[in-house]
Amino acid sequence: MKSTIFLTLISLWLLGACTPLAQYQGNAGAATKVLRNIDYAYEPQIKTVVVRPAYGDPQAFLEPAVTRLGQWNLMLEFDDLHTARDNYYIRLVHCNRDWTKSDLQDLDFMTDFNELPINNAEFSVDTYIPYVHYWINLPAVKLPGNYLVVAYRGGDKNDIILSKRFMVYDTRVSFENERNLIGAGNIASLNQQINFTLSYKNLDIINPLESVNVAIRQNQRWDNIATDIKPSFVREIEKQLEYRFFDETKMFKGGNEFRFFDIRSLNSPGRNIASVNKMTKPVDVFVARDKSRAGEAYSQYVDYNGGFIPANLDYNSESFNNYANINFTLASKSLPGDVYVTGKFSQWNLDEQNKMTFDSAHQEYQATVLLKQGWYDYQYVVKSKTLPPYYLEGSHFETENSYEIFVYYKAFQPRADLLIGYIRLEKNER
Incomplete structure (x- = not known):
């Protein structure tokens, strides 16, 4: 009897001794995170x-x-x-x-x-x-x-x-947006270009060709941002830098208007929702089956340029916003590369969380992403050595897009890249 009690006490002591060790291992694992x-x-x-x-x-x-x-x-x-x-x-x-x-x-x-x-x-x-x-x-x-x-x-x-x-x-430079010049042929049907002039009359820049750098972003995206753009002409007397992008390599693909779905209500699902399964926890939401838009004519409608707005129409408080498994399906043959469903909701990252898998039996790509209730824009992006990213969406110069121009100056003091100018431009604004 005494031996049994002794063994029991030893076992309990060992179990208790394991708890701090488990906690320590969890904190030690955090050290492996790389910023x-x-x-x-x-x-x-x-x-x-x-x-x-x-x-x-x-x-x-x-x-x-x-x-x-x-x-x-x-x-x-x-x-x-x-x-x-x-x-x-x-x-x-x-x-x-x-x-x-x-x-x-x-x-x-x-x-x-x-x-x-x-x-x-x-x-x-x-x-x-x-x-x-x-x-x-x-x-x-x-x-x-x-x-x-x-x-x-x-x-x-x-x-x-x-x-x-x-x-x-900071606002140390001023912008002059010029009339956009579009190239000929099919280049014009796919691309959008931005021409502008920078005036730096309030700055003493010795070598603007080297010390000034411009980046342009489309729809707040990080996956296709154009960086280290140099001016086409430098007018040192007028203190102006002129940017004119005539060749295709310096144009943005117009892309297509974003697809969207509305899950602001799980009781009365909105547009482009095929069905909702409330028997599962979390709820399974099935977006209407998509297909490729490659080769289709441009269709105009209002979107949020890839953004999203968390919202809940079932209750008046945001605290009631549910998370749901959003199921995407895209009818397509197998493509030579990886397919992702992306938007601002994925922070424009192309990783395992929004990567799609191919179902050969149904000839479709599938993905499930856990998202909060709201209105979401999205698109399908291809990562391939032979296909362009917009292969499944198509590209049109008529597409409404939002552009941001960032102007950086490498100062002598402090020795850092300063953001001395910023402007937003709307292309085909309606």
């Missing part, structure tokens, strides 16, 4: 990561993560699919124009200590997947440029949960 200077969630339960203007209009979700120096109006928000609140912090990283970390120290670009706790949190209510919604206003910075906000757990900077890019610009 990527991109929009990225480092843990699968971190969802719907957004940096947007901090005002209540739902249209703010469609705005780019860009603000003017002196206007501190950007907010980071995200969901953590856990039942308990965690202790999260953020810090900022200053980056060069190519998003590599700059040589600046925190005190060079921060006005306060570079670590802030995320104090705002709200628990979901009666959702199939419980989650905690976090948000924080981004701190002020002293210099214009590219920035990365990094969130991490418990004050451990190695235990990263997300990274998100944003830009702060």
Whole structure:
């Protein structure tokens, strides 16, 4: 009897001794996370990561993560699919124009200590997947440029949960948008080009051809951004840089208007939803079966240029927003490459979370993505050595697109790429 009691006590002691070891291993695993200077969630339960203007209009979700120096109006928000609140912090990283970390120290670009706790949190209510919604206003910075906000757990900077890019610009140059000149033949039917002139009368730039760099982004996308664009003409007396893109390699593909679906209500699903299965938890939502739009004539309709707006029509509170498994199907033969369903909801990343698999029996591509209730734009992108990315969508110069021009200047002091100009242009705005 005594021996039995003794063995039982020993067993309980050993079980208790395992608990700190398991916790330690979890923290040690966080040290293996490597910071990527991109929009990225480092843990699968971190969802719907957004940096947007901090005002209540739902249209703010469609705005780019860009603000003017002196206007501190950007907010980071995200969901953590856990039942308990965690202790999260953020810090900022200053980056060069190519998003590599700059040589600046925190005190060079921060006005306060570079670590802030995320104090705002709200628990979901009666959702199939419980989650905690976090948000924080981004701190002020002293210099214009590219920035990365990094969130991490418990004050451990190695235990990263997300990274998100944003830009702060100054108005040291002015823009003159010129009449767009389109090339001949089928080049004109696929592409859109932007011509503009920069005036830097308020700056003393010795060698603008080398020290000034321009990047152009279409629909807030990172997967096809044009970088290190040099001027076609330099007028040093007038202090002007002229950008004219006549050849196809310096044009943007017009692409196509984005596909979309509406899951603001799970009780009364919206447009382009084929069915909803409420017997599963989380709910399974099936988007209407798609097909390739290659070779089709351009069709005009209003979209959000790849964006999304979380929303819930079943209840008045955002705390009731459910997450659902969104099932995509694309009728297609097998293609020589990988197919992805993407949009701002995937942070424009092409990875395993939004990669599609081919079903030979049904001759279709399939993917399931866990998304929050709302209105979503999306497209199918091909990653192939022989096919263009827009192979499944087609490309038209009539497509309505939003463009952003970023102007970077490599200053002598501080030795960093400063964002000295920014403008948004709408192509075929309606």
